[in-house]
Amino acid sequence: MNKQKITVIITSVVVIIGFVIATFLYNSNQDAKDSLIAKEKESLFVRAHSPQMGPADAPVQLVEFMDPECESCRVFYSFVKHLMKKYEGKIQLTIRYVPFHGNSKFAIAILESARKQGKYWETLEILFEKQPLWGNHHKPSPELIWNYLPMVGVDVDQVKKDYKDPAYTKLIEQDFADARELGVKATPTFFINGKPLRNFGYEQLEAQIKEHL
Amino acid sequence: MINLKKNQSAWYLLFLCWVVASVATAGSLFFSQVMGFPPCELCWYQRIFMYPLVIFFVISLISLDASAFKYSLPLVILGWLTALYHNLLHYEIVPESATPCREGVSCADIWINWLGFITIPMLSFIAFSILLIILTIFYRRYLK
Numbered sequence: 001m002n003k004q005k006i007t008v009i010i011t012s013v014v015v016i017i018g019f020v021i022a023t024f025l026y027n028s029n030q031d032a033k034d035s036l037i038a039k040e041k042e043s044l045f046v047r048a049h050s051p052q053m054g055p056a057d058a059p060v061q062l063v064e065f066m067d068p069e070c071e072s073c074r075v076f077y078s079f080v081k082h083l084m085k086k087y088e089g090k091i092q093l094t095i096r097y098v099p100f101h102g103n104s105k106f107a108i109a110i111l112e113s114a115r116k117q118g119k120y121w122e123t124l125e126i127l128f129e130k131q132p133l134w135g136n137h138h139k140p141s142p143e144l145i146w147n148y149l150p151m152v153g154v155d156v157d158q159v160k161k162d163y164k165d166p167a168y169t170k171l172i173e174q175d176f177a178d179a180r181e182l183g184v185k186a187t188p189t190f191f192i193n194g195k196p197l198r199n200f201g202y203e204q205l206e207a208q209i210k211e212h213l
Numbered sequence: 214m215i216n217l218k219k220n221q222s223a224w225y226l227l228f229l230c231w232v233v234a235s236v237a238t239a240g241s242l243f244f245s246q247v248m249g250f251p252p253c254e255l256c257w258y259q260r261i262f263m264y265p266l267v268i269f270f271v272i273s274l275i276s277l278d279a280s281a282f283k284y285s286l287p288l289v290i291l292g293w294l295t296a297l298y299h300n301l302l303h304y305e306i307v308p309e310s311a312t313p314c315r316e317g318v319s320c321a322d323i324w325i326n327w328l329g330f331i332t333i334p335m336l337s338f339i340a341f342s343i344l345l346i347i348l349t350i351f352y353r354r355y356l357k
Contacts, residue, residue, distance in 0.1 A: 004224060008274050011232060019239045023247045185249055 031198075037182070038194030044178045045191060046094050049171050051120055053084065054092035060212045063094045063191040065179050068111060069101035069135040070187045074128040079202050083209065090213055095124075097175040098187050103135065103142040106163075108172055110145055113162035114154045122152035215355040217277040224274065226351045227281060230344055231270035237340040238267050244333060255299045259337050262292030266344070282356070286348055293341035299334040 045063045046052070064080065066073040084091055099105045107127055114123035126148045127134075134144040149156045182191070190197040192208045217224045241260055244250045252260065266285050273281035326332055 004228075004277070005275060007228065008231075008271060011228075011235070015232075015235050015239055019243065022243060026243075026247055185251060 034195050038191075041182065042194065044181055045096075045194060047096075047171075047174060047178070049174070051095045051115060052092055053121065055089055056092060058090055058092040060087070060091045060209050061094070061191075061193050062091050062209065063096060065096045065098045065175075065182075065184045065187060065189040065191075067098050067100050067104045067187045068107040068124065068127045069104045069131065069140075071131070071135075073188045074131050076188050076202075077125070077128050079205070083206060087209065087213065091209065096179065097172050098179045098184055098189075099172055099176060100187055101135070101137075103140055105169070105172055106142050107135075107145060109163040109165075109168040110149070110159055112168045112171065113159040113165075114149065114152075116162060117154055117158065119152055119154045123149065123154060126152050215279045217273070217279050220355070223279065223351065223355050224277070226347055226354075227270055227273050227279065230285070230347050231267065231274060233340055233343050233347070234263060234266035234270060237263050237337070240336065241333075250333070255295060255302070256333070256337075258295045259292050259299070259341075262288045262295065263337075263340070279355070282348065282351060285344075289341060289344045289348060293338070293345050296334060296338040296341050300338050303332060303334050 045061070062080075064073075066076075080093065084093060097104070097108050099108060111120065111123050111127065114120060127145065130144070130148050134141050134148075146156055146160075149159060179189075183196075190205060192205075193212055195208075197205055197208060215223050217227070241252075241256070241263070245252050266288060269281040269285045269288075273279060
């Protein structure tokens with residue numbers, strides 16, 4: 001092997017090792033930062049207006065930043081539901097909104113109006129179930145949502161009166177501001193007792209929840 | 214075309230280009246994959262112009278064939294122009310409304326700011342500028 005090839009190989013190794021070391025340092029540093037954030041920014045995780053499921057004194061406080069129009073949130077929802085059942089009474093789930101898509105705000109306002117009628121979780125479920133229809137990214141048809149509400153026993157006329165309430169706009173803005181402050185860049189983003197999910201995935205989420213049980 | 218086997222300093226100039234392109238590639242992957250910053254649209258174009266350079270230059274270095282010069286120069290120029298435009302946006306010399314950025318990440322968003330002037334688009338601009346300078350030197354010395 002000539003000198004040039006050796007130089008190329010050594011440089012490649014240096015760049016790759018540098019990348020790995022930087023990743024390691026960044027991640028361990030981030031872990032320490034996350035613990036600090038969990039304490040310092042406690043109030044940002046749950047607001048008085050945030051929908052919650054499960055007992056307030058549950059050992060696991062699971063906060064999900066999500067968007068009803070986001071496909072991953074749709075896929076994750078059934079898994080979160082499954083976890084809530086599997087560890088019943090041990091998890092309190094809090095929903096926060098991050099309106100990343102075109103009709104997110106519209107869907108959230110309807111969702112919040114349905115909450116007034118005590119049909120929050122049913123409505124969230126039907127929104128996720130029918131999301132491929134109303135939230136199709138090539139041809140979004142948010143008006144279809146009106147057809148789904150009666151399926152879960154929501155009074156549509158009442159929702160039509162309520163959903164333009166500026167309080168919902170404010171609520172969404174507050175959630176979005178908190179999300180930015182907490183460094184949420186994608187949906188769904190989970191926080192388990194104030195700490196972000198270290199690695200994204202179903203098993204990873206369950207594993208991190210189990211650490212607190 | 215210049216013979217890289219006989220000309221050590223020509224080889225080293227291309228080697229330097231390869232190092233710059235590799236560091237820029239690793240750095241941009243670090244920002245998106247490790248730190249989790251979503252790349253904006255203009256960042257994607259700059260990545261398209263930067264990533265292949267790593268391959269072009271390394272082939273040149275190993276096969277001792279300087280033809281990487283003519284393949285990489287157009288990419289470097291296009292990448293440099295994109296980076297220049299991105300910086301003009303960043304420093305609000307060009308208004309954001311005049312950009313091709315759509316829903317998602319705004320190209321005018323600032324994710325990092327080291328020492329008050331080093332931002333991600335600035336790093337990209339510096340990398341493309343260094344490449345352009347080295348390739349110009351290479352041309353003037355060996356190809357003119």
